[in-house]
Amino acid sequence: MSSHGQEKNNREKGQVGILTLMVASAAVGGTVQYGYNLAIMNAPTVYIQNFINETFQERWETQLEMYEITLIWTFIVSIFSLGGLTGALVAGPMSIHFGRKKTLLLNNIFLMSSALLAVTSRQARSFEMIIISRFLVGINAGVSMNVQPMYFGESAPKHLRGAVALSSAVFTSFGVVMGQVVGLRELLGCESCWPYLLASNAVPGFIQLLTLPWFPESPRYLLIDCGDKEACLKALRQLRGCEVQKSELDEMMQEQAEAEGKRAQHPWELFTDRSIRWQLISITVLSSAMQMCGNDSIYFYATYIFQEAGISAEHTQYVTIGTGTCEFTACILCNLLIERQGRRQLLMGGYALMTCWAIVFTLALSFQNATPWMPYLSMVCVFTYILSFGMGPAGVTVIVPTEIFNQTARPAAYMIASSLMWLNLFIIGMVFPFLVNGLGQFCFVPFGAICLLASLYIGVFLPETKGKTLPTITNEFNKLNFHKQERREQKYNQAHYHLGEILHSTAL
Structure with missing residues (x-):
């Protein structure tokens, strides 16, 4: 190998090594928290519901009805999404004022406060502390989901930008798997340990606090x-x-x-800026489709499907870990492919496959009792739907704002995108039970329609951003943002601007 080739190879190894450490440090206390805090709430469901009932009996000598306990439990679970929405709204100003890295470090204040409330809630005989704890950890996840992809996208070189930014999704799915494993009855998913399970999210936060300050x-x-x-x-x-x-x-x-x-733009200013109109439409469509596609809902449906396939209730928790592992594996594969296949192809292909599997899943649910092997087809659909989501939409969606918005608009764009993600997550969580009751086996038809529309939009309107500079991407969007005459004037002004830059640099 020539000396030039050897030097290039060493440079690339140095980039990958240091970036990998930085990514791991930021993500372990960042987007890992989103997946982890979604997963750990499944195991202690019955124990926390019993705790709520016992607390009411001790305070007011009142026996709650089952629907009242379910209502309080639903609020405990759903307030995580409202906390995430709050975090998305404060993430933009925090990232501008404190910077990306310092915002991630300060974000651990919400996490540690949440863990302290969770671990002391049973001793204090207060289920309200669990509610506040879930809200605070939701804020932590909302800030992380905003700032971490921004930090990664702005720190990585152009040829690694997609893979580095996509690692946010890899760590999110890793958090899901980790939460499912820690929530096993043999570990912290038992009645005596559920407060420690809810507070265990502090451990990744401590790791981040110890390591991230060493990176720029x-x-x-x-x-x-x-x-x-x-x-x-x-x-x-x-x-x-x-x-x-x-x-x-x-x-x-x-x-x-x-x-x-x-100055950095406010979110409402993006809606009146014609030069980024189609960029804004794109992140609105992608962020909404990511939550409205039904991937999170299929996790809720998985337990029922597994039981119908003959898996006993005590073994269901182990099979459920397979769903998280499935998405984790798909996200890793997507990370390896993104710089080869590009963003547009992975997004469009992921939603197209999800459309197909939604159709097959609907047929399998419709004929669930017709043949003995039909429940197994439903199981296959659960895993393939999650795989298709992980192969594209799960990861690529979060890196798009980094690549299509400039520095002044990027924090506001992430605020809008993340707010839509959290708001739609809350809506789906509240609406899905009613969809199941109202539509029965056809409950995934709306999700399939959303996946189809998202795939069509990406194929028609979203340009490929792989390996392109921001001015190049902006020019492609300007074909939609401006009419022909306006584009000619813009190109004329850009040519004069670049000429001025060349003359200025020559003079220097």
Whole structure:
């Protein structure tokens, strides 16, 4: 191998090594929390419901009806989504004011407060502490789901940007698996340990607090938001493990020049900015479809399907771990493919496959009792639906705002996208039981329709962003944002701008 080739190979190894450590440090206390805190609530359901009833009896000598206990339990579970929505709304201002890395560190305040309330709730005889705990950990997850992909996307080199940003989804699904394992009856999923199960989310938070301070802030934030070129270069050298590539720095400098004199935009300002109209429509469609596609609902349906297939109730918890492992494996595979296949193909293909499996799942549910093997087809549909989701929508959706919005609009775009995700998660959680009761075996027909519409939108309107700079992606969106005459004027102005930049650099 030539010396140039050897040098390039060493540089790429250095990039991957340091980035991997940074990604693991940020994600272990970041998006891991979203998946983990979704999963750990399944095991202690009966124990917490009994605790609620006992608390009422001790305080007011009142025996609650079953529907009242279920209502309080549903509120405990659902308030996680409302906390996530709150976190999504505060994440933008926090990431602008404190920076990406410091926001992730400060976010652990919500997590530790939540863990403290959860672990002391039984001793204090207060189910209200569990409600507050779930709300606080929801805020933590909402901030992480916003800021972590932004931090990753702004820190990674262009050729690794998709894979690094997509790792947020990998760690989310890893959190689901970890929560399912820790929630086993043999570990913390027993009656005596449920407060410790709810508080166990503090462990990943401690790991992040100990490791993340050793890594730098987002280079783009340092250069464009803070105007600190030296700090940006230092961060880039630390993340790349070598001297900074001139082309990478030039791209950042160009974005800084375009953002000069501009402040970070507020979410409501994006709705009136015609130059990003189709970018905003795209993240609205993708963020809504990600939660409205029914993937989370199929987890709720999984236990029923497994029992119909003849799996005993005591063994269902082990099979359920397979669903989380399935999504985790799919996200890893998606991470390996994203820089080869591109974002658009994985998104469109994922939703198209989910449409097909929703149809097969509906048929399997309709003929559940017709033949002995039909429940096994339903089991296959559960796993393939989750696999299809993990192969595209689960991961690619969260990196799109990083690639199609500039530095001034990116935090606001993430606030809108995450708010829609959390709001739709709450709506689906509340509506799904009624869909099951009203539509029966046809309850996945609406989800299949949403997947089909999402796939069509991506195929027609969403441009590929793999390996492209922000100006190139913006020009492709401008074909939709502006009419032909306006595009000609814009190209003319851009040509003059670039000419001015060339003359300025030549003069220097």
